[in-house]
Amino acid sequence: MATPDFIRTIRADAGHQLLWLPGVTAIVFDDEGRVLLGRRSDNGKWSVIGGIPDPGEQPAACAVREVFEETAVHCVAERVVLIEALEPVTYPNGDTCQFMDITVRCRAVGGEARVNDDESLEVGWFALDRLPDLHEAGVFRIKQAMAEDQPTWFDRS
Numbered sequence: 001m002a003t004p005d006f007i008r009t010i011r012a013d014a015g016h017q018l019l020w021l022p023g024v025t026a027i028v029f030d031d032e033g034r035v036l037l038g039r040r041s042d043n044g045k046w047s048v049i050g051g052i053p054d055p056g057e058q059p060a061a062c063a064v065r066e067v068f069e070e071t072a073v074h075c076v077a078e079r080v081v082l083i084e085a086l087e088p089v090t091y092p093n094g095d096t097c098q099f100m101d102i103t104v105r106c107r108a109v110g111g112e113a114r115v116n117d118d119e120s121l122e123v124g125w126f127a128l129d130r131l132p133d134l135h136e137a138g139v140f141r142i143k144q145a146m147a148e149d150q151p152t153w154f155d156r157s
Contacts, residue, residue: 002119004052016094023086023099025050026063027145028075028106034125035142036113037132038070041121046132048141050101063104071123074110081105081144082153086137105145 003011010019026049028036039046049070053062060077067075082103090096113123126132128146131139144153 002117004054006055007052011095016096018088018096018098021097021099022053022059023050023101024053024059024062024066025082025101025103025141026067026075026077026106027081027103027141028067028071028073028108029145030108030125032125032127034127035131036067036071036073036108037124037126037134037138038115038120039122039132041119044121046134046138048134048138059102060104063106067106068111069117070115070120072111072114072116073108075106075108078105078107080152081147081150082141084153084155103141103144 007019007021028049030036036049037046038049049067051062051066051069053059057065059080063077064075067073080102082101084101084103086099086101088096088098113125115121115123128142131142144150
């Protein structure tokens with residue numbers, strides 16, 4: 001995942017210390033009920049689409065932007081399905097981050113799925129009963145996005 005310029009600026013002063021950051025995940029469905037996934041270039045694993053909002057950017061706008069930047073698919077945000085503080089992660093360069101993830105259900109409205117930046121090796125549409133090997137958090141987000149007429153999920157602990 002490419003590091004946004006504003007985070008590089010923060011890192012110049014903060015070093016590798018823990019940064020608390022917003023994150024947005026987009027669960028995108030097409031008219032056939034398939035979900036859009038990308039195989040990440042940093043670890044080679046299939047994943048849901050996501051990224052970091054720019055300063056002042058609304059979560060729904062970030063979801064739409066990230067989907068297009070990574071996959072060339074145009075989508076519209078429909079609803080927030082999940083809000084969750086994730087566990088801290090330490091990257092190979094030593095940077096540590098913890099994300100407050102906002103997962104948004106989106107509907108594809110145009111474009112052809114293809115690799116559109118250097119963050120993905122492959123992108124594609126997958127039937128829900130034929131998902132590639134995904135991290136359990138991605139599967140959970142997809143399940144939450146599929147649940148119609150359900151309130152936004154959050155950890156109540």
